[in-house]
Amino acid sequence: MSADILKALGLDKSNxxxxxxKGEWSRTTNAGVVQSVNPATNEVIAEVHASSQxxxxxxxxxxxxxxxxxRTTPAPRRGEAVRLCxxxxxxxxxxxxxxxxxxxxxxxxxxxxxxxxMIDIADFAVGQSRMLYGYTMHSERPGxxxxxxxxxxxxxxxxxxFNFPVAVWAWNAFLATICGDxxxxxxxxxxxxxxxxxxxxxxxxxxxxxxxxxxxxxxDAGTDLAKAFVDDxxxxxxxxxxxxxxxxxxxxxxxxxxxRSLLELGGNNAMIVDDTADLKLxxxxxxxxxxxxxxxxxxxxxxxxxxxxxxxxxxxxxxxAYKQVEGKIGDPTDAKTLMGPLNSPEAVKHFLEAxxxxxxxxxxxxxxxxxxxxxxxxxxxxxxxxxxxxxEVVQTETFAPILYVMKFKTLDEAIAMQNAVPQGxxxxxxxxxxxxxxxxxxxxxxDCGIANVNIGTSGAEIGGAFxxxxxxxxxxxxxxxxxxxxxxxxxxxxxxxxELPLAQGIKFEF
Numbered sequence: 001m002s003a004d005i006l007k008a009l010g011l012d013k014s015n016x017x018x019x020x021x022k023g024e025w026s027r028t029t030n031a032g033v034v035q036s037v038n039p040a041t042n043e044v045i046a047e048v049h050a051s052s053q054x055x056x057x058x059x060x061x062x063x064x065x066x067x068x069x070x071r072t073t074p075a076p077r078r079g080e081a082v083r084l085c086x087x088x089x090x091x092x093x094x095x096x097x098x099x100x101x102x103x104x105x106x107x108x109x110x111x112x113x114x115x116x117x118m119i120d121i122a123d124f125a126v127g128q129s130r131m132l133y134g135y136t137m138h139s140e141r142p143g144x145x146x147x148x149x150x151x152x153x154x155x156x157x158x159x160x161x162f163n164f165p166v167a168v169w170a171w172n173a174f175l176a177t178i179c180g181d182x183x184x185x186x187x188x189x190x191x192x193x194x195x196x197x198x199x200x201x202x203x204x205x206x207x208x209x210x211x212x213x214x215x216x217x218x219x220d221a222g223t224d225l226a227k228a229f230v231d232d233x234x235x236x237x238x239x240x241x242x243x244x245x246x247x248x249x250x251x252x253x254x255x256x257x258x259x260r261s262l263l264e265l266g267g268n269n270a271m272i273v274d275d276t277a278d279l280k281l282x283x284x285x286x287x288x289x290x291x292x293x294x295x296x297x298x299x300x301x302x303x304x305x306x307x308x309x310x311x312x313x314x315x316x317x318x319x320x321a322y323k324q325v326e327g328k329i330g331d332p333t334d335a336k337t338l339m340g341p342l343n344s345p346e347a348v349k350h351f352l353e354a355x356x357x358x359x360x361x362x363x364x365x366x367x368x369x370x371x372x373x374x375x376x377x378x379x380x381x382x383x384x385x386x387x388x389x390x391x392e393v394v395q396t397e398t399f400a401p402i403l404y405v406m407k408f409k410t411l412d413e414a415i416a417m418q419n420a421v422p423q424g425x426x427x428x429x430x431x432x433x434x435x436x437x438x439x440x441x442x443x444x445x446x447d448c449g450i451a452n453v454n455i456g457t458s459g460a461e462i463g464g465a466f467x468x469x470x471x472x473x474x475x476x477x478x479x480x481x482x483x484x485x486x487x488x489x490x491x492x493x494x495x496x497x498x499e500l501p502l503a504q505g506i507k508f509e510f
Contacts, residue, residue, distance in 0.1 A: 001333065002038070002045050002102055008095040009197040017048040017192055017219030018055040019199050021062035023207060028052045032221025036193045039105035039341040040331050040376040048192040050221035059216045060234055063155050063182045066213045071152040071180045078178045079129025081211045085174070086122025088205035089115060096166070096197055101332040103191050104165050105340040105377070106293045108333055118170035118198075120462045121478060128483055129178035143497020150487040152180025153260075157229055157238040159250070162343050163296045163399075164241070165191035166198050168264070171466070171477045172239045172486075177214055179486040184216045184235070186226055190343055192219050233257050237486065240264070241298075244397075244423070244471045251473070262485055263473025264466070266397045267425030269448075269457040270303040270418040272440070274411065275310055277430035278454070279317070285430070285456030286314075286403070287321045291381045292458055294339050295401030296347075298472075299426040299450070299458040303394065305414045308407045315385060315405055319367045322381050326368075329378055341377040342400060348377045351400035357393040358384045358404075366405075389417040397423060411436050419447045425468030426450040426457040449476070 006012065017034060018026035031052040036045045051059075070078070089096070097112035104111070137146040156176040160168045165188060173183040187195035199217045206214060220226045230238055230253045239262040240250045247265040254261040271289065273282050289301030306314045325338050332340030342348050348371050355369045368382030381401040387394055394404050408414040418427060427448040429440045437453045439445055449468035450460060460466050465480035467473070476482045502508060 005095060005098045005102060006046060006193075009092065009099060010200050011046060011193060011197060013046050015046060015048050015193070015196055017196065017217070018051040018059070019203065019215070019217040020055060020058050021066065021213040021216055026051065026055045028055055031055070034189050034192050034219050034221055036103055036191070038102060039343045042345065042376060045103060046193055048196065048219055051218035051225060053225070056218055056225050056228065059184060059218055060155070060232070062213060063184055063216050064234065067152070067154055067182045069212050070182060070214065073180065075129045075132055075178060075180070078180060079126040081206055081209070081214060082122050082129070082174045082177050083126045084205045084209050085202040086119050086126070088201045089119050089122065092201050093119070096194070096201070098333060099194050099197055100165060101340070103193050104162060105332050105343050106296075107337050107340050108335060110293060111332070114164060114167045117167040117462060121170050121174050124462055124479060125174040125178045128175065132179070132483065132487070139493065140503065141495075141501045143495060143499065145494045145496065146492065148489060148491045150179070150484065150489055153236050153486055153488050154181060155235045156181045156183045156486060157232070157235045158183055158185045159226070159229070159238065159240045159242070160185070160187050160195075161241045162188040162190035163293060163298070165194040168241050168477070169195070169198065171462070172262075173215060175483045176486040179483055181486055182214055182216070184218070184229075186218055186220060186229055189219070195219070230254060231257060233259070236260060237262065239475070239477070244473070247473055260485070262475040262477065264298065264475050264477060265471060265473040266423050267298040267300070267468060267472060268302050268395070268397045268421045268423040269299055269426040270305060271301050271427070271457055272305045272408070272411075272414045272418060272429040273307065273310070273314060274414075274429070274431045274433065274436060275307040276432040276436075278432060279314070281454055282430040283314075283317055283321060285428070286318055287325065289456040289458045290403040291322070291325055291339055291401050294342050294379070295381070296343060296399050297458050299460065301403065301428075301457045302397065303389070303418070304403055304405045305408045305417055306405060308409055311405070311407045315366060315383065318383055318403070318405070322367045322383060325381055329372065329380070339381060339401070342379060343377065345377055347399060348379060350398060351379050351402065354393055354396075354398040354400065354402055355382065358387060358402075361387055361391045361393055363387040363393075363404075368401075389420060395421055411439065415440065415445055422471040423468065424448045424470040425472040426452075426460070428452040428455060428457045430454055
């Protein structure tokens with residue numbers, strides 16, 4: 001099956017990992033090899049030849065040349081380029097979604113859904129290309145006009161994570177493209193094939209329509225090129241998606257050179273279920289939020305606060321649902337599978353370590369808590385009760401399907417516990433009480449970048465800005481006005497009078 005997927009996307013058992021522009025893929029074979037591994041079997045799918053320093057230098061040079069052209073291209077014309085990419089992705093949705101499932105490990109419907117996110121953000125960006133608005137302001141000086149406008153920023157560096165190997169790139173790249181920028185992508189070393197396939201799809205569509213190079217790609221066999229990428233003064237913006245630990249280092253390095261960083265980092269997302277909640281809505285949201293993508297979403301539900309009056313019943317219902325999921329763990333490309341593997345053996349190790357820490361802190365394993373024997377990186381979805389929100393293991397994001405369930409008495413208590421973690425990405429409350437919902441969304445409610453009512457923490461739409469606060473990094477991608485981060489802002493004042501009055505009434509005569 002994997003051979004058919006590779007063939008459908010123009011991939012081989014051995015692939016170049018560097019798109020140099022001008023229709024050229026690097027022929028470098030001595031800079032190391034990145035292996036793409038199927039997490040369901042831990043067998044190698046294919047190999048990717050890593051990029052050399054010379055490849056990187058060529059990419060930067062050609063990207064700079066492309067920017068000279070692209071920044072003067074009218075924004076609606078840039079939107080047309082993105083539209084063509086979206087149409088090409090529609091044609092390849094099934095194959096690319098299958099490759100996402102094969103290489104990353106998320107189930108096929110989620111793989112297809114990720115490609116649909118790419119298509120959706122392409123559609124969004126096309127419309128946005130005609131709406132790069134600035135404000136007009138009234139000047140305090142007679143005969144003057146003030147306004148602000150937005151100009152292309154330059155080269156945009158995109159460093160994506162394994163868990164959303166293609167959608168995160170599209171969130172950044174398609175908006176940056178309509179803003180007049182050129183994008184350079186360094187994907188996760190765990191998912192190089194999906195990146196190469198995406199480059200082939202999009203760049204072929206651009207080439208056929210006569211557009212210049214807009215997207216470049218390199219794969220690093222180690223970390224040297226990645227560090228140089230982050231430190232490169234020729235790249236005014238680095239967008240990084242990954243762990244808080246690495247993201248903090250990226251942000252510091254970019255700041256040292258006075259560049260911009262867009263950081264999408266860790267989440268420790270909570271859901272509150274009060275005593276009025278409609279459990280027909282809450283239970284499916286809990287299960288998908290905690291189990292979807294095997295708990296490897298930054299928006300995964302990791303903490304569940306349940307009102308003490310319904311706590312035991314909710315736990316029993318969640319455990320029952322988890323038992324059903326257990327029977328459908330397996331090959332993510334199988335249509336019947338509900339939960340695939342963790343992405344690596346290291347992830348399984350971290351999962352088991354977290355379980356032991358939870359037990360040591362006094363937690364009770366209500367269900368799950370073990371790895372599955374045999375091939376692949378499979379674990380059982382786990383529910384832990386009896387812990388405190390302040391326990392170290394609860395405060396730490398473990399990228400695995402572990403759900404910590406805790407009781408609360410009052411809404412204020414639940415909100416305080418939800419907010420009492422270093423991260424601030426996604427959050428949700430299930431309630432039928434309008435006052436509770438509004439309080440949750442108020443300034444004294446959730447401190448997260450995403451706060452939902454009667455919908456789970458996971459599965460954000462592209463129309464809203466995506467991102468979070470505190471150790472989540474503060475970045476915003478995708479919808480709303482997130483496009484502004486990819487541009488430079490300029491305030492303009494025009495004097496059309498015959499006088500030269502100074503602002504604030506200052507007199508300067510000589």
